[in-house]
Amino acid sequence: MLSEATLKNIDREVAKYPADQKQSAVMAALHFAQAEKGWLSRDLIGYVAQYLGMPEMAAYEVATFYNMYDLKPVGKYKITVCTNLPCALSGGVHAADYVKQKLGIDFNETTPDGKFTLKEGECMGACGDAPVMLVNNVHMRSFMTPEEIDKLIAECK
């Protein structure tokens, strides 16, 4: 169900924990599974649970508890915009509105071509760089003025 490269990544994570604590790697394992497949289906979560020798329900609890796991398909590029207070004081809401307008979608929507999904995020711990956006959970972008947003959207091929 998962590629050899992904399983290798998961094995590397498992090795960080005591031998009888494989479950500790579940967050990272779900991260790698999501990175390969785009989102976490029930079957995929079940597979990860089995791979780590933990109950499927326990893996499902983790997948539903943490905000960055996607339990439904998302666009090729998921853009998360922080609109929490410190960011909002420095343009976070403006930035989100600009992205909405540009892509023609609201938060939690995906463009018809399946390219972009927009999410409203909570504090990313980068308030001094506001407005801040996160691309596909892994790349943080700072000082997102309209020009920078244009650049980002153009980069997303």
Next chain:
Amino acid sequence: MAILEAINPALTAGWHQPDAWHMDRDSGWRLKDYEARGGYQALKKVFTDKLSQDQVIAEVKASVLRGRGGAGFPTGLKWSFMPKGAPEKYIVCNTDEGEPGTFKDRDLMRLDPHAVIEGMIIAAFAVGAVRGYNYIHGEIYELYQRFEEALAEARAAGYLGNNILGSGFDFDLFAHQGYGAYICGEESALLESIEGKKGQPRFKPPFPAQVGLYGKPTTINNTETFASIPYILRQGGQAFLDLGKANNGGTKLFSVSGHVNKPGNYEVPMGTPFAKLLEMCGGMRGGRKLKAVIPGGSSAPVLPGHIMMDCTLDYDSIAKAGSMLGSGAVIVMDETVCMVKSLERLSWFYYEESCGQCTPCREGTGWLYKLIHRIEHGQGRPEDLDLLDDVAKKIMGRTICALGDAAALPVISFVKHFRSEFEYHIEHKQCLVPPDVQKAGSTFHTRLMAGATC
């Protein structure tokens, strides 16, 4: 944003000023750079001077270093709670930096990951831990990868692993990535999360020093706390204390966000006047008037600007003014800000992030948000302000962890200090701050919400 300015820097001395936009162009964070500015000398000193565990703890106690994550608990004292002799003990670093307004640990991890590693190794030696984890905020994945690289460097150089620097001391350290849950910044939720579970806080007692990670004795400190340790062991606890003021040792990173000309991290001695910090930040944006400051991250009670201007930046002064130094996240708001709208956004955050375990927090945060939302949207009732206060006070002290209090304190303080704005919203169904004034500063006015009054 990296560190902009510092007074008597202990943490950021010799840091490379990075390009704000390009993390991939950073330099100065690698092992060779860290060693060139005196890195790992503290660890070597511990071994060559043959310091005992108790001597290391005594030095940290003498520094009056207090936990930089927000609670301000004396670090040396925390370390001394670890039982002697237990065979399996852990050291955990809390880099789950998600308290709105706080972004200091991100710069530490970006520009000085080895300081965190060295601090953790010394802590592990002091408490007798053989294994450690650094729990890193999910949103900073690029820095998680950088930390992994730094760990590999430290391992290759013999600072981690078996028989570190020939001392006979074994310790290894690993990075664990979070995945977007504010509650995991709470230490027992963080431990649950490392164990591969939902991040729901545990009852305390027992405290982590007795029953921590995998049920074993564990010491958890904040990233900045660990990064302060090398200085203390190199220069001495007294030297660190002397940088700050009595009961408030050292310098500290302050993350300044909001309506200042130069938002960013500033390292200043504990006890520095807030007015001085504001000056270092280039003053208020557009020369506008200071209205309010949240001095210690979004969970700290808000203070009106004029009260804050009389405070110094230390645990005692800010506590006396009725708030908390917290994580050192200073959120600055000018006269263009609508306090009702600001509180609405913060309340949404706590509602979203409540882990759902305790009823007063799970239900109460929803009540708080809905009440503030209706005031903001012109449907407030005169009795709502008393109801808000009542709900907030019924959450406080009735939950397993501090998130309940963290959700209640902003509500109580916003309504206390800016009651007239809330009353105006209820009575006139619009904002006391005129729309054109708001437009000049904050960016709330464009929020696409039906019925918003500002």
